[in-house]
Amino acid sequence: MTRGSVRYDDLSLVTMAKSALNYLRGNPEPARNYECKFSLGPLGIPAHVPLLPPNTDGFDPIALGDTDCRMDWQYPHMRAMAGERVPDNVELGVRRRVHSYQHADGLLWMTPAAWGGTLQAPSVLEGLKHKWASSWASGKWLISLTEEYDRTGDKRFAEEARAVFLALAKLLYWDGKRAYLPYGTAPWRNGEWLHMRDSDKSSGWGGEHSHNYPFIVEPMVRYWECCGDDEALQLARAIADGHLDCVQPEMDELRIDPQTGRFARHVHLHTHEIWGVAHLGVVTGEARYMDWAGRAYRFVVSQGTDYGWYPEYIPQPEYRSEICVVGDMTSIAACLARGGQPEHWDQVERNVRNILRHSQFSLTPAFVALFRKIHHGRPQAEVEQALAELRKLEGGFVAQPAFDEWVGFPGPNMGAPGLYANGIQMMGCCPPEGMRGLWEAWQGIVQERTEGVFVNLAFSREHAAANVTAYEPAAGRLDVQARRAGSYFLRPPTWAEPATVTLCRDDADSRIEWGGPANAYVVCRAVRSGEQLRLGWPVPRFTQVFVPQSVPGRSEKLTVHWLGNKVLGVEPRGQYLPMFEDGR
Numbered sequence: 001m002t003r004g005s006v007r008y009d010d011l012s013l014v015t016m017a018k019s020a021l022n023y024l025r026g027n028p029e030p031a032r033n034y035e036c037k038f039s040l041g042p043l044g045i046p047a048h049v050p051l052l053p054p055n056t057d058g059f060d061p062i063a064l065g066d067t068d069c070r071m072d073w074q075y076p077h078m079r080a081m082a083g084e085r086v087p088d089n090v091e092l093g094v095r096r097r098v099h100s101y102q103h104a105d106g107l108l109w110m111t112p113a114a115w116g117g118t119l120q121a122p123s124v125l126e127g128l129k130h131k132w133a134s135s136w137a138s139g140k141w142l143i144s145l146t147e148e149y150d151r152t153g154d155k156r157f158a159e160e161a162r163a164v165f166l167a168l169a170k171l172l173y174w175d176g177k178r179a180y181l182p183y184g185t186a187p188w189r190n191g192e193w194l195h196m197r198d199s200d201k202s203s204g205w206g207g208e209h210s211h212n213y214p215f216i217v218e219p220m221v222r223y224w225e226c227c228g229d230d231e232a233l234q235l236a237r238a239i240a241d242g243h244l245d246c247v248q249p250e251m252d253e254l255r256i257d258p259q260t261g262r263f264a265r266h267v268h269l270h271t272h273e274i275w276g277v278a279h280l281g282v283v284t285g286e287a288r289y290m291d292w293a294g295r296a297y298r299f300v301v302s303q304g305t306d307y308g309w310y311p312e313y314i315p316q317p318e319y320r321s322e323i324c325v326v327g328d329m330t331s332i333a334a335c336l337a338r339g340g341q342p343e344h345w346d347q348v349e350r351n352v353r354n355i356l357r358h359s360q361f362s363l364t365p366a367f368v369a370l371f372r373k374i375h376h377g378r379p380q381a382e383v384e385q386a387l388a389e390l391r392k393l394e395g396g397f398v399a400q401p402a403f404d405e406w407v408g409f410p411g412p413n414m415g416a417p418g419l420y421a422n423g424i425q426m427m428g429c430c431p432p433e434g435m436r437g438l439w440e441a442w443q444g445i446v447q448e449r450t451e452g453v454f455v456n457l458a459f460s461r462e463h464a465a466a467n468v469t470a471y472e473p474a475a476g477r478l479d480v481q482a483r484r485a486g487s488y489f490l491r492p493p494t495w496a497e498p499a500t501v502t503l504c505r506d507d508a509d510s511r512i513e514w515g516g517p518a519n520a521y522v523v524c525r526a527v528r529s530g531e532q533l534r535l536g537w538p539v540p541r542f543t544q545v546f547v548p549q550s551v552p553g554r555s556e557k558l559t560v561h562w563l564g565n566k567v568l569g570v571e572p573r574g575q576y577l578p579m580f581e582d583g584r
């Protein structure tokens with residue numbers, strides 16, 4: 001689509017959300033009571049092979065209390081973006097499943113495969129015979145209930161949310177006025193924690209996660225934000241103060257250095273909690289929370305790229321990302337932006353425009369060609385059937401892309417079934433977290449504040465306060481149709497030289513007045529409803545060369561070709577299914 005000689009932006013968040021709904025509805029298995037799939041490897045036949053052995057509670061037991069809880073959040077978000085008002089049976093089924101984990105004590109209980117690791121340690125094997133309460137799953141359920149109250153105004157959801165909040169509060173330990181969970185995300189049962197020593201390598205990721213940060217501040221802040229329970233805000237402060245003052249024991253190198261933001265190991269277990277502290281900074285206006293979150297955020301950026309690729313581990317044996325981290329980093333960037341640092345909206349745009357857009361899974365001609373090639377020895381009907389099944393996963397996200405490549409795990413057995421063996425890792429935690437990144441961007445485009453209507457991002461959206469039309473990144477142009485009278489604040493990219501920014505009001509050149517947080521906005525006063533505002537800026541085309549961090553001992557340079565916030569190409573180029581094809 002074009003307007004004059006300038007083309008509209010071909011990125012549509014609405015289209016991405018509609019595609020995401022296809023995945024959210026295609027992943028759960030109705031015949032297994034809407035159990036969700038974690039272990040997805042789309043180049044394999046079949047694409048779904050459980051990483052851990054099935055047990056009495058689940059066929060792919062890692063999904064329980066993790067993948068399903070994450071997906072439960074995103075159905076309503078993606079429907080809101082796509083303009084669908086009514087939940088379908090799959091959404092209702094997943095909601096019922098997650099609700100069924102809740103016991104009378106308010107907490108969610110399940111077989112803790114998601115926290116158990118690879119099941120080798122005797123203590124883990126014994127523990128997995130029981131159901132355990134999960135603060136991780138319960139915190140996610142607290143947000144689900146809270147947002148359901150926010151959407152419907154039905155007080156029963158607020159009351160149920162308070163019960164979960166009180167149950168979570170009982171799990172906390174205290175150090176003076178600071179609160180903490182002693183073993184991070186470790187499950188709890190009858191006063192015991194299923195924690196594993198990291199030195200016991202056979203305990204896998206469970207050993208590490210039970211000494212990492214919990215996921216607790218964001219649920220408390222979000223619950224307070226929607227339900228107004230001041231006890232939750234006080235508790236969020238107490239927990240965040242514990243993080244800032246390092247009261248959780250036995251964290252060792254997993255601890256975030258309060259001075260530098262540096263930490264080691266699994267990144268998502270850190271960024272998921274940093275997000276909550278950043279959010280707490282926004283709602284309280286307290287700089288120390290923003291500063292702590294900002295330092296850790298910048299450390300993660302320093303270990304990744306500027307276009308939204310962040311490492312799964314620091315350090316790690318090869319360059320692998322995790323879309324869960326991209327979702328978290330997008331949420332943290334949005335919080336920092338809302339908290340008075342609007343330049344971070346540019347990073348929100350870069351994450352969505354580059355990584356999330358190009359890792360959203362679909363049966364592209366290149367994927368189908370590769371699929372047929374590696375399965376050329378199989379009967380054609382079997383290959384066609386497998387491709388038809390894969391349609392259900394379209395709209396999910398490739399979980400571990402390399403810098404410019406869907407195939408993060410190439411090898412001689414590419415196409416063999418298995419989460420890693422097939423070549424494209426698509427673990428179920430990641431697709432809904434990628435969707436959270438889309439949701440953050442969608443909510444950030446137009447922001448209504450007491451000073452007026454803010455347009456923060458160059459993405460198209462029809463909003464009650466403004467119709468925003470984005471143009472292709474090369475155009476350096478954003479059109480805003482005001483839908484009410486008052487002041488409008490339009491943000492050009494941070495890198496745009498202020499003297500070169502232009503404003504037209506109803507096609508007439510207008511004087512530029514800067515204002516808003518950090519003086520980052522072009523202010524339009526006394527705007528009429530229906531008035532057309534047009535913001536313009538010159539767009540730089542440049543090349544960035546750097547040595548990616550996160551893999552010790554490797555020093556190969558990465559070259560990124562940029563057009564404003566858009567990546568045109570990356571070198572070395574992906575070998576099998578490159579992500580950036582727009583030319584160099």
Ligand SMILES: [Zn+2]
Nearest residue numbers: 322324429430
């Ligand atoms: Zn993930």
